[in-house]
Amino acid sequence: MVGLMSGILLAPSAATAQVSDGGTVRQLDQLSQCRAMTDDKERLACFDRASAAILASRAAGDLMVLDRKAVIARKQSRFGLAVPTSEMFGGGRADEVTDVRQLDSTIKTASAAKAYGRWNLELANGSVWQTVDALTFGPSKGDAITLKEAPLGGYRATIAGGRSILVKRIR
Incomplete structure (x- = not known):
């Protein structure tokens, strides 16, 4: 059962009194201690509690x-x-192993923005991005797009294997 759990969070309330100094829930520590018991009856009672x-x-x-x-x-x-x-989700190791630094999707719609050379891109996941760098030719519906965090902040996109361009998320 414990192997199936991916992440555990505490809501701010009385449960904070049950959090040990290391940030783990004492109740889970107690469950772990039950496994070490050799007497079947004691182990079962411990697991039940x-x-x-x-x-x-x-x-x-x-x-x-x-x-x-x-x-x-x-x-x-x-x-x-x-x-x-x-x-x-609380930081620490749990957030590190679920960190998202790149998004791969496809372009659902591409429409010219009000600014010259910019494009609004709606992706398959529903997010909408705008190109900051001007494009001579607009992207096409169905083009693959990869979005990554830029080294100095912001985001860069690669559309259909082309050059990397600066983008920003609108919604």
């Missing part, structure tokens, strides 16, 4: 379990927005 405490915390909203794929999908949907996603 620990699992009841975990389920009670989850029911109270103090403990949340998140699927890694759901976390990555959420971060991908927020990629490029002003809200940083690097510490969206």
Whole structure:
């Protein structure tokens, strides 16, 4: 069961009293300690107590379990927005392993922006980006696009394997 859990978060409430100095939930530590018991009866009683405490915390909203794929999908949907996603789920190792630094998609629609040479690009995931660098020819529907964080801030896009251009997310 523990191997299936991808991430665990604490909501600010009385559960903070159950957080150890290392940031782990004591209830999960207790569950782990139960595994070390050799007497079957004691081990089962320990597991029953620990699992009841975990389920009670989850029911109270103090403990949340998140699927890694759901976390990555959420971060991908927020990629490029002003809200940083690097510490969206509490920071630390859990955020590091779900970090999103690149988004691969396709162009759903491309329309000329009001500024000369700029294009508004709606991607398959629903996000809308605008080219900052002027393009002589507009991108086409269905073109592959890769968006990455730029080294000095901002975002760069590569459309259909072409040169990298500066882009910004509109929505």
